[in-house]
Every structure is written in structure tokens, then in C-alpha cells.
Amino acid sequence: MNAFDTHRGIAVAFLTHNIDTDAIIPSREMKRVSKEGLGEGLFANWRYAAPDDRTPRADFALNQAPTNEASILLSGRNFGCGSSREHAVWALAEFGFRAIIAESFGAIFQKNCIANGILTAEVDTDGIAGLAQWCADDPAQHQLHIDLRARVISGPTGKNVRFNIAESDARKLLSGLDPITETLADVERIDRFEADHLRRSPWVDLSTDDAGT
Amino acid sequence: MASTLFDKLWASHRVTASDDGDDLLYIDRIALHERTGTIALNALAARDLPIRHPQHVFCVMDHIVDTLPGRGDDTQMPGGRDFIVSTRKAARHFGLRTFDVNDPDQGISHLVSAEQGFALPGLTLVCPDSHTCTLGALGTLAFGIGTSQAEHALATSTLRLRKPENLRVRFEGALAPGVFAKDLILKYMAEYGADAARGAAVEYAGSTVAALGIEDRMTLCNLAVEFSAFSATVAPDQTTFDYVHGKPLAPTGAAWETAVAQWRALRSDDDAAFSAEHLIDASRVTPMVTWGISPAQAAPLGGRVPDAQALDTPLGRKALAYMDLKPRQPLAGLPIDAAFIGSCTNARLSDLRVAAQLLKGRKVAPGVAAVCVPGSSRIKREAEVEGLDQVFREAGFAWREAGCSMCFYAGGETFGPGKRVVTSTNRNFEGRQGPGVRSHLASPAVVAASAVRGALTAPTELS
Ligand code: SF4
Numbered sequence: 001m002n003a004f005d006t007h008r009g010i011a012v013a014f015l016t017h018n019i020d021t022d023a024i025i026p027s028r029e030m031k032r033v034s035k036e037g038l039g040e041g042l043f044a045n046w047r048y049a050a051p052d053d054r055t056p057r058a059d060f061a062l063n064q065a066p067t068n069e070a071s072i073l074l075s076g077r078n079f080g081c082g083s084s085r086e087h088a089v090w091a092l093a094e095f096g097f098r099a100i101i102a103e104s105f106g107a108i109f110q111k112n113c114i115a116n117g118i119l120t121a122e123v124d125t126d127g128i129a130g131l132a133q134w135c136a137d138d139p140a141q142h143q144l145h146i147d148l149r150a151r152v153i154s155g156p157t158g159k160n161v162r163f164n165i166a167e168s169d170a171r172k173l174l175s176g177l178d179p180i181t182e183t184l185a186d187v188e189r190i191d192r193f194e195a196d197h198l199r200r201s202p203w204v205d206l207s208t209d210d211a212g213t
Numbered sequence: 214m215a216s217t218l219f220d221k222l223w224a225s226h227r228v229t230a231s232d233d234g235d236d237l238l239y240i241d242r243i244a245l246h247e248r249t250g251t252i253a254l255n256a257l258a259a260r261d262l263p264i265r266h267p268q269h270v271f272c273v274m275d276h277i278v279d280t281l282p283g284r285g286d287d288t289q290m291p292g293g294r295d296f297i298v299s300t301r302k303a304a305r306h307f308g309l310r311t312f313d314v315n316d317p318d319q320g321i322s323h324l325v326s327a328e329q330g331f332a333l334p335g336l337t338l339v340c341p342d343s344h345t346c347t348l349g350a351l352g353t354l355a356f357g358i359g360t361s362q363a364e365h366a367l368a369t370s371t372l373r374l375r376k377p378e379n380l381r382v383r384f385e386g387a388l389a390p391g392v393f394a395k396d397l398i399l400k401y402m403a404e405y406g407a408d409a410a411r412g413a414a415v416e417y418a419g420s421t422v423a424a425l426g427i428e429d430r431m432t433l434c435n436l437a438v439e440f441s442a443f444s445a446t447v448a449p450d451q452t453t454f455d456y457v458h459g460k461p462l463a464p465t466g467a468a469w470e471t472a473v474a475q476w477r478a479l480r481s482d483d484d485a486a487f488s489a490e491h492l493i494d495a496s497r498v499t500p501m502v503t504w505g506i507s508p509a510q511a512a513p514l515g516g517r518v519p520d521a522q523a524l525d526t527p528l529g530r531k532a533l534a535y536m537d538l539k540p541r542q543p544l545a546g547l548p549i550d551a552a553f554i555g556s557c558t559n560a561r562l563s564d565l566r567v568a569a570q571l572l573k574g575r576k577v578a579p580g581v582a583a584v585c586v587p588g589s590s591r592i593k594r595e596a597e598v599e600g601l602d603q604v605f606r607e608a609g610f611a612w613r614e615a616g617c618s619m620c621f622y623a624g625g626e627t628f629g630p631g632k633r634v635v636t637s638t639n640r641n642f643e644g645r646q647g648p649g650v651r652s653h654l655a656s657p658a659v660v661a662a663s664a665v666r667g668a669l670t671a672p673t674e675l676s
Pocket residue numbers: 276321322342344555556557558616617620621638639
């Protein structure tokens with residue numbers, strides 16, 4: 001996965017609460033058994049004229065310069081709630097998003113972001129409103145700068161907003177290491193736990209025919 | 214120290230704790246379906262990583278597979294066949310048990326997990342599907358994950374997770390006639406909102422929950438992700454043990470006795486502390502229905518859409534426009550175009566029985582498209598033994614093969630743009646059941662009564 005340390009980019013704001021993963025990528029856009037080719041389906045219901053008509057809707061921010069180049073997304077409470085589809089994150093990443101700043105996140109979506117190297121920054125209501133205001137006038141000039149180590153987002157006029165992220169998630173983003181490789185590096189501790197666990201509750205083990213008896 | 218049910222489930226699966234706040238949690242069971250699971254399997258295969266315990270994993274065709282009689286690998290969803298064929302291939306590569314298209318035990322993954330005894334009290338179970346929390350009804354610590362996490366769980370039998378907060382939601386009192394678990398949970402969300410749990414693990418408790426059967430508890434747990442819960446569990450009790458007993462993968466003989474003794478300890482200690490506690494007086498709940506585009510936008514069926522002031526938010530305005538409703542509009546009597554009984558929320562045998570009882574000797578109103586999709590092939594079979602299929606058919610419902618069907622739209626079957634649907638499912642998001650489809654979530658009883666009247670109707674009105 002991509003490591004994340006600092007990032008500067010154009011921000012786009014969708015300040016509605018409870019934007020769900022069906023809205024981020026509608027199910028019909030998940031056409032293939034693949035993590036790729038999903039960027040085009042990002043926000044498809046809002047971005048295009050109709051499900052069978054790819055004409056861009058002029059009134060949608062991702063179809064307007066300069067927010068069509070956005071790499072930071074601002075939103076309200078509970079962003080990414082709903083379906084667990086990681087396709088939502090793959091679509092955001094493919095479009096070019098590197099960070100989502102919101103009041104709170106859907107729990108599965110949040111973990112999916114971290115797994116794909118996308119920062120999830122939690123900022124309170126006033127902070128979000130402030131950031132949106134900075135960007136609204138001139139998004140290209142008023143880019144945001146995010147510093148993960150310092151937990152700070154700075155705006156065009158030198159103003160700063162602090163954000164929250166769990167320590168473990170910050171560590172994963174900064175290291176960019178593959179979590180499976182990391183976990184398997186110390187597989188003995190899993191072996192030890194498992195031996196105890198299966199001794200205590202033998203019915204957990206379905207590998208032997210007599211597990212149930 | 215006193216601990217909660219969730220504390221106990223977590224502690225018994227914690228492999229190690231790390232200083233950055235993540236725990237390594239042992240995962241006992243992994244369920245996969247053709248829509249999201251196959252991508253995880255293919256990613257592992259591409260890296261040449263084995264599955265640590267293939268016998269603790271199963272695959273099922275539920276999302277993309279058609280529910281029309283005589284179905285095969287071809288689907289109404291464009292390109293759907295690929296999902297089915299790839300899943301079969303990946304499952305064979307890893308040697309996984311697969312509930313294929315016409316397997317007699319095929320069904321929606323969460324229901325298959327319960328029916329097979331794959332989910333048991335005290336186990337951890339994950340699936341790359343947000344409604345995995347349904348299985349908390351059995352006292353299982355079950356939760357939805359993303360594809361990357363599924364890869365990690367398959368390869369290592371563990372997940373790295375921060376232990377969430379713990380919320381108790383209590384329902385107290387007896388249910389009025391015509392009121393079901395679906396109404397309870399819609400009422401809860403209407404009161405506490407779509408982010409009520411804020412990522413916490415939920416325990417449902419109280420006299421109402423204790424009196425519910427497992428299938429109704431599954432409805433409660435199913436909807437937990439709609440108010441942003443990490444998981445939802447009900448402490449296992451005699452009702453649970455009776456349900457689990459005799460399931461194909463449940464322990465038997467002496468192991469059964471040991472298991473039940475262990476499971477009896479899975480309850481919150483009297484003085485255990487929760488991060489928050491919410492309470493609903495269940496005796497005052499009446500049949501509910503959603504009017505908006507979030508499951509929390511729900512109101513009593515006898516009530517109205519909220520007033521203009523309450524709806525003066527981006528979400529409120531969006532909901533009114535999408536649902537084509539006006540502030541203060543009465544909900545009862547709102548004409549519908551379609552009625553759908555299906556999904557992991559409310560398509561179990563008890564749901565079908567309730568609906569059939571209301572449909573017996575009655576007809577679906579002219580012009581209403583009515584569809585019933587049993588949650589699993591096993592449920593379908595059992596319903597047919599009781600003759601419920603006949604009742605549905607005679608009333609004018611289509612009777613389908615098991616699967617997710619029109620609970621969601623994948624580019625295939627839908628009721629059509631602008632259609633107003635009363636549905637026993639769990640999500641009323643914009644476009645969830647197809648572009649422009651207006652979904653009103655309700656209990657199977659409300660769906661059946663509304664189908665008969667051709668308009669939103671409480672079950673008690675139908676006499
Ligand atoms: S029935 Fe609906 S909610 Fe349940 S698993 Fe299938 S698509 Fe998801």
C-alpha cells in the first residue's frame with residue numbers, strides 16, 4: 001500500500017451527513033471481479049445524467065474545474081456508512097483521492113481507507129465548516145496541506161485545524177507496510193494462541209472429522 | 214473486574230495487544246460470497262498465499278445469482294456470470310466448501326452460516342458484507358469487513374482491530390399485536406439516528422429481546438450496521454441453545470454439554486459498565502415505516518412525514534425530493550407500486566408465516582407487483598412443506614428461488630424508476646433497489662397488508 005506522510009491538494013466538499021457507500025459507488029458500477037476500473041463509477045448517481053447516459057452533470061463538483069482535480073474530500077458525519085464494499089475506496093483512490101476529512105466515518109469504510117493508504121481525518125463540525133469555507137472561494141489557490149505526524153491541516157491563510165486519527169491507523173499509514181506480511185512475521189504467537197483456544201473450545205476446530213463429538 | 218458480553222467475547226479471542234492500541238483478534242469463521250469474497254481469494258492466489266484454515270471458510274452464491282425459477286450461471290445482471298464462475302474457480306483452487314447455485318443449502322450467506330451451525334455462540338465470524346452482524350443473534354461476535362481485511366483474515370486467521378466502545382440497547386415491555394422486531398429497530402433508529410452507535414459494539418438486552426425468537430433477534434442485529442454499530446450481539450440463552458442444537462456443524466454429545474456450559478457464561482455481569490445505554494419502551498411501539506433515504510428516516514405508519522422545519526437540512530430536502538413526498542404528509546394510505554418480501558433482514562420462515570397469515574384468502578391489489586424471495590433454499594423448502602408458497606402464489610405474489618434478489622440493484626432486475634416499493638429489506642438509500650426506486654422499509658406484516666390494500670397499511674387494519 002501507499003505510505004502517507006504529508007499531502008497538499010485541492011479539496012472538494014460534500015457536506016451532507018451519512019453519505020453511504022452505495023452513493024460513493026452504486027452497485028451496478030461494480031461490474032467485474034476486480035479492484036480496478038472503478039474510478040469511473042465514483043459517485044455515478046450524482047455525476048452523470050442517468051444510469052445509462054454518461055453525460056457529465058455540469059452542476060456536480062467533480063465535473064467542474066478545478067475540483068475535478070480534487071485529492072481531498074470534505075464531508076459531514078458518518079461518511080461511508082452502509083455497505084462494506086471496498087470498491088468505494090478503490091473508486092476514490094482511482095479518481096485520485098488521498099485523504100477524506102469528515103466529522104466521523106462508517107467503521108468498515110474507515111478501515112478500508114487505511115488498508116488502501118487513504119487518510120481518514122476526523123475534524124469537529126466547526127473545523128469542517130472552516131475548511132469548507134477556505135476552499136469555497138478559490139479551491140485551486142486555497143489548497144489544503146495535511147501533515148499526518150503533526151495531525152494538522154493547514155489552509156491558505158496559514159490557519160490550522162487539528163484532526164484526530166487512531167494511533168494504530170496513523171502508524172499503518174506512515175509505514176505503508178503490508179499488514180499480512182507484518183502479521184505473518186510473528187506467526188508463532190498465533191500458533192500458540194490457537195493451540196490453547198482449540199483445546200479450550202474443541203468444537204471451533206472443523207479440520208478433523210470428530211470435531212463435533 | 215466486571216465485564217460485558219462483548220468484553221468476554223473479545224478477551225477470549227485476543228491473541229496479543231500492541232502498544233498502538235490495536236489488538237490481534239483471532240477469527241474462527243469466514244464466510245465469502247460471489248460479490249466481494251472472490252476478489253479477496255484472487256488477491257491471495259495472486260500472491261501465492263495459502264488460507265490458514267480452509268475448513269473454517271465457505272463460499273456461497275447469493276448476491277448476483279438470479280432468483281428466477283430454473284436459474285443457472287447466467288444472470289440478469291450484465292456480466293454477472295463472471296462473478297459466479299470466478300467464485301467457483303477460486304473456491305476450488307483453495308478447496309473451500311461452496312454452496313453453489315443449485316445446492317439445496319444455498320442461501321444468503323448470513324442465513325447459511327446460521328443454518329449450518331457455522332456460526333455458534335462465542336465464536337468470531339467475519340464476512341466481507343456489512344450485514345454479517347446479523348449473526349450476533351446467536352451470541353456470535355460477527356461483523357462485516359472489507360476485502361483487504363478479508364485477505365488478512367484468510368491468510369492469518371486474525372484481524373488487527375482497535376477494541377470498540379460498548380453500547381447497550383435495551384427494549385423493555387411486551388409487543389402490541391401487529392408489531393415485530395423490525396418495528397422495534399426502526400423506532401430505535403428514528404429516535405437515536407443513523408450514527409447512534411458511532412462504531413460501538415452493541416448488546417441488545419431487556420425483557421422484549423429475551424422473549425424474541427432467534428429469527429427476530431436476527432432482524433434486530435441485522436439493522437445494527439444501519440446505525441453505525443461495529444457489531445450487535447444478544448447474550449445466548451436457552452432459546453439460542455435450542456436453535457443451535459442439531460445444526461450440521463454444531464458440537465454433539467459430550468462436546469455439546471461442554472459448549473453449553475461455556476456459552477452460559479457469555480453474558481454481561483450485573484455491574485459491568487457500558488460506554489452508553491439506550492432504552493426503548495417496546496410496549497409503546499406501533500408499526501413503523503421509513504419515509505426517506507436513510508433507515509433512520511422512519512416514523513409510525515399511523516403518523517406523518519416530519520414538518521418542513523425538521524426537514525430543512527441537505528438530507529431532509531434530498532429525501533423529500535427523491536421520495537416525492539411533502540412535509541406533514543400522512544404515511545398510511547400512500548399508494549404503492551410494488552411489495553417485496555426478502556433479504557437477510559426479514560425472509561426467514563417466521564417472517565413468511567406472518568405474511569402468509571395476512572395474505573391467506575386475500576389478493577394483492579391490482580397493479581401492485583409483489584415478490585417473495587425466501588432467504589435460503591432451506592427456508593424455501595420448509596415454507597413449501599407448510600404450503601406457504603401456495604398462499605403467496607394464490608394471493609398474487611411471485612415465489613422465487615433464494616438469494617439477495619431485489620434487496621439491492623446490481624444492474625439487473627428492478628421495479629423501475631419512480632416506483633414506490635414497500636420492502637422488508639434494510640436499506641432505503643437512493644437507488645438501492647434500482648435507479649429512482651422509492652423504498653419504504655417495513656416489517657413483512659406491513660408489506661403483506663400494504664400489498665393487499667395497494668397502499669401503506671398497518672397489519673391490524675386488515676380485518
Ligand atoms: S439480502 Fe441484501 S442486505 Fe442482505 S446480504 Fe444480501 S444484499 Fe446484503
